Amino acid sequence: MRPLYHPALEDITVQGLLYAMSDPIRVRICAELAQAEGTMNCAAFLPNGKTKIPKSTLSQHFKILREAGLIRSERKGVELKNSSRCPELRKKYGPMLTEILQAYANEGKESKR
Amino acid sequence: MRPLYHPALEDITVQGLLYAMSDPIRVRICAELAQAEGTMNCAAFLPNGKTKIPKSTLSQHFKILREAGLIRSERKGVELKNSSRCPELRKKYGPMLTEILQAYANEGKESKR
């Protein structure tokens, strides 16, 4: 198993961030982690009732989020502790990420009405 | 030639917007149009010196931007008048788009240093 790559703050690109966030599964992961204020393992997103996402697919999504710079993952025994890099990113990009997550959140609310 | 489809403001999704903006060519188009305050035809992006983009590719990019809701295109004789929908989008999403375009613009500046 190769080590987990995390880009330095200055190597993160807007393009990478937006691409990573242009997928509903990834943005959900991103939003949950940003709210969590702590860490979550990957499997936490698997048995979410409604959507059965194969774990190989999930693994890819986490990799994309990680390499885009949106999340940080540390191996802790057999599992992965994922945390949001949004606080760092806010220093570089200001309220951009917050606005995007907010927009997604509002959209979710509307569709439930 | 089928008519140009433009989503209504309420049918525009964050996912569609972010996907459309996760491509360097499209975001450049988007940024130029947003700044232009007027309209531009597609061909204006073709002979931009450095990058030679085939027009079939450009046509696809404009279509994606249009169907994501980022731009509006009207046939005017043989050409297309493209304009930014950012003002409308700001009403729906607040400063999100502005923040994203700003972030791209800053990135451009940094890379030139």
Add this chain to the structure above:
DNA sequence: TCCACTTGTTCTATATTCCCGAACTATTGA
């Protein structure tokens, strides 16, 4: 120590999407 179990990654095949040249449509102006 051995082994079953859990979490996540890698491999591989299929499916989907993207890119770009070529052919095409539609409009204008000579």
Add this chain to the structure above:
DNA sequence: TCAATAGTTCGGGAATATAGAACAAGTGGA
């Protein structure tokens, strides 16, 4: 009517995404 211009559509090869299967690595109990 015909050539020129601006975009679109089509088709095939390249790149990407998805998901099942095999694998790797750590944990804990017998």
